[in-house]
Amino acid sequence: MFTIGCMLIALNGTLPPIVFTPDEQRRILQHSPVPAPPDDPTNDWDHNAHAARFGQSLFFDAGFSSNGQISCASCHGPMIAFTDGVPLSEGLTIGSRHSPSLLNVSHQRWFFWDGRADTLWSQALHPIESSDEFGSSHNAYVLRLTQTPSYREAYERLFGPLPKMEDRERFPLEAKAGTPAWNAMSSQDQHAVNEAIANCGKAIAAYETQLQSTGSAFDVFAEGLREEDPQKLAALTHSAQRGLKLFVGDAGCRQCHSGPLFTDFEFHNIGIPTGHGGPPRDSGRHGGIAHVQTSPFSAHGPFSDESSGRRARRTRSTIQSPEHWGAFKTPSLRNLTRTAPYMHQGQFSSIEDVLEYYNTLEDMVVQDHHQEAVLLPLDLDESQLEDLAAFLRALESPLPDAALLSVPTSPLLDDSAPLHVAPSPPAEPSEP
Ligand code: HEC
Numbered sequence: 001m002f003t004i005g006c007m008l009i010a011l012n013g014t015l016p017p018i019v020f021t022p023d024e025q026r027r028i029l030q031h032s033p034v035p036a037p038p039d040d041p042t043n044d045w046d047h048n049a050h051a052a053r054f055g056q057s058l059f060f061d062a063g064f065s066s067n068g069q070i071s072c073a074s075c076h077g078p079m080i081a082f083t084d085g086v087p088l089s090e091g092l093t094i095g096s097r098h099s100p101s102l103l104n105v106s107h108q109r110w111f112f113w114d115g116r117a118d119t120l121w122s123q124a125l126h127p128i129e130s131s132d133e134f135g136s137s138h139n140a141y142v143l144r145l146t147q148t149p150s151y152r153e154a155y156e157r158l159f160g161p162l163p164k165m166e167d168r169e170r171f172p173l174e175a176k177a178g179t180p181a182w183n184a185m186s187s188q189d190q191h192a193v194n195e196a197i198a199n200c201g202k203a204i205a206a207y208e209t210q211l212q213s214t215g216s217a218f219d220v221f222a223e224g225l226r227e228e229d230p231q232k233l234a235a236l237t238h239s240a241q242r243g244l245k246l247f248v249g250d251a252g253c254r255q256c257h258s259g260p261l262f263t264d265f266e267f268h269n270i271g272i273p274t275g276h277g278g279p280p281r282d283s284g285r286h287g288g289i290a291h292v293q294t295s296p297f298s299a300h301g302p303f304s305d306e307s308s309g310r311r312a313r314r315t316r317s318t319i320q321s322p323e324h325w326g327a328f329k330t331p332s333l334r335n336l337t338r339t340a341p342y343m344h345q346g347q348f349s350s351i352e353d354v355l356e357y358y359n360t361l362e363d364m365v366v367q368d369h370h371q372e373a374v375l376l377p378l379d380l381d382e383s384q385l386e387d388l389a390a391f392l393r394a395l396e397s398p399l400p401d402a403a404l405l406s407v408p409t410s411p412l413l414d415d416s417a418p419l420h421v422a423p424s425p426p427a428e429p430s431e432p
């Protein structure tokens with residue numbers, strides 16, 4: 001495919017040039033550029049600008065949490081690549097995992113460190129009832145929509161009428177999935193609330209789909225390789241180029257951190273010592289699989305816009321096995337400069353600490369014989385570790401458009417923008 005041959009890249013004055021073999025070049029080009037956001041057929045609204053604007057308003061609104069202080073942005077702060085900078089996120093209480101970046105999140109196949117959501121829109125529903133995060137209920141969320149005129153208008157223009165939430169006997173605020181109060185609701189009312197909340201998730205996902213970030217120094221370098229353009233090749237320092245060579249070569253990182261997002265979108269147990277020092281208690285992917293298959297909001301469930309498509313089949317066919325215990329999703333390596341600390345519990349505070357772990361595997365937790373055995377200590381010297389770190393730092397790219405980084409002035413776009421009409425607007429099931 002690429003016939004550039006062994007190019008000599010002599011850019012930093014008198015330093016010896018870094019040579020990339022054709023095979024290395026082919027591997028490097030697999031990491032760039034980041035493609036446009038993919039379609040999610042389970043969400044008819046994923047590329048709809050109106051829905052995205054409504055979703056952006058919901059994302060930044062703390063009024064949906066039980067103490068009025070927590071919004072999605074509390075733990076996904078736009079200026080730090082939609083993370084929160086602490087090891088374990090804090091909502092109403094301190095949770096058990098680290099907040100991942102939302103940049104380029106629409107490319108993911110599974111969501112959360114354990115993949116317990118199979119679509120971006122269903123992920124957005126979890127924080128609402130979680131006692132660590134919003135500590136609210138779907139009923140309370142939808143009630144607030146009906147009571148806030150700008151939300152009500154935006155929602156009903158997009159998705160059709162909201163349920164009659166004012167009737168507290170039918171829609172008690174304390175009713176969360178699995179509680180007696182929820183179970184006592186009629187199945188029609190449960191369906192109406194689930195449908196409304198799923199639509200909110202779809203709008204939030206439409207917003208998150210716009211959080212693309214590409215154009216790092218590494219991407220400019222990759223373009224330079226494609227176009228044989230020495231100026232673009234100069235975007236990476238010699239040290240970062242040596243780090244890149246290690247990354248796609250001897251260090252073996254691309255085995256899991258593959259493709260433009262630097263992730264295989266899969267789950268591995270790489271034995272990171274727990275943040276609390278004791279034995280691991282977090283089952284990771286093992287628990288995630290059980291959850292995603294039984295969630296009413298899964299890709300194969302009644303609120304999916306394509307319940308028999310590829311995503312749905314993938315969820316159905318995933319089989320839990322012992323090697324999933326303690327496995328976590330391979331994170332993207334883009335924008336690490338903004339997303340410290342690292343790993344599922346924020347165990348490492350710097351890129352250097354992460355590399356030190358891969359270099360020595362010191363304190364690696366080996367649970368049992370089911371664990372994937374892929375990592376060996378790298379045994380790199382100090383200057384090689386610096387090179388690898390320089391390469392990882394060169395994966396920083398500009399933040400998305402400033403208009404996406406804060407609460408919009410209104411949940412509605414102006415009237416001139418075309419309004420997508422819902423394929424089948426939700427009916428009010430309990431209307432006489
Ligand atoms: C209290 C902090 C907190 C709040 C509030 C919060 N999140 Fe998160 N978010 C996290 C943490 C921590 C994780 C990882 C949790 C896990 O894997 O179990 C996460 C995971 C995610 C993911 C998965 C990313 C991936 O690559 O797998 C998305 C998307 C996301 N959150 C969006 C949202 C949205 C949308 C909201 C608001 C509805 C929200 N978050 C509210 C802390 C928070």
Ligand code: HEC
Pocket residue numbers: 251252253254255256257267268269270272328329330331332333336339341342343344345351354358374375378388
């Ligand atoms: C066997 C698959 C695998 C290999 C090989 C691998 N990684 Fe990872 N990497 C992961 C997984 C899985 C995580 C998350 C682990 C966790 O949180 O428990 C991770 C986490 C990271 C993180 C933290 C990112 C964040 O946002 O938290 C960095 C940085 C990283 N890896 C860099 C590398 C580098 C550099 C190499 C090569 C030296 C490498 N990895 C090799 C699977 C792998």
